[in-house]
Amino acid sequence: QSVLTQPPSVSGAPGQRVTISCTGSSSNIGAGYDVHWYQQLPGTAPKLLIYGNSNRPSGVPDRFSGSKSGTSASLAITGLQAEDEADYYCQSCDSSLSAWVFGGGTKLTVL
Amino acid sequence: QITLKESGPTLVKPTQTLTLTCTFSGFSLSISGVGVGWIRQPPGKALEWLALIYWDDDKRYSPSLKSRLTITKDTSKNQVVLTMTNMDPVDTATYYCVHRLGGIYAFDIWGQGTMVTVSS
DSSP: OOSBBOOSEEEEOTTOOEEEEEEOOTTTGGGTOOOEEEEEOTTSOOEEEEBTTTBOOTTOOTTEEEEEETTEEEEEEOSOOGGGOEEEEEEEEETTTTEEEEBOOEEEEEO | OOEEEEEOOSEEOTTOOEEEEEEEESSOTTSTTOEEEEEEEOTTSOOEEEEEEETTOOEEEOTTTGGGEEEEEEGGGTEEEEEEOSOOGGGOEEEEEEEEOTTSSSEEEEOOOEEEEEOO
16 A cells, blocks of 8 residues: 555557656645655666656657646646656655655556 | 766565665765665666765664665765665665765766565
8 A cells, every 4th residue: 555646557549648647645745745756667677757746857848748736746748659658756855754665556547 | 077886685585684885986975975776676666875975984774674775875985885684585686885966965877786686
């Protein structure tokens, strides 16, 4: 049972827009901690995709964007491409646990 | 360019102690704000943060595993070592070494990971 809740799977056709939600609580996202997103392609290590809620590291396409509101955050991917098929994880910090926490992951399928 | 690489046994027996070493390059763990941590991922499951050590030797542990974990650093060797005692088959996972992005509680660089199987 992950501290942050994500949908197990989402899907979309090439060119479409998809969003992945990440729901937390008053001790993590709602407490003001930033949300970060990671992309894990099959058989590889995760890669930082979005940091500080909405910032993209160098090299990440602007098709990827993040937002945060209240106790939730979202990752949006526009212009879906086959290469975006991967697992996506949100991450934040939790003051009650004094720990870095992850969501359960969302598998994105490009139809 | 920052790189991290994990090393250690691929197979351990139940009740044994696991020792993993992270050897890194491209940064110094003596610089203010820098941190190196460990994250694991059981096969087909989600990521789980384990531990992190800061440049000033401040150490943080997952509350659920704190009694079993020890993280140390050797700045001169550019290494961070994680030990986990009393290994169990549920600890079978890929273990990743990560660099904490300075000033932000995110992990910007990941090692390739090392798969550890716990079995008799």
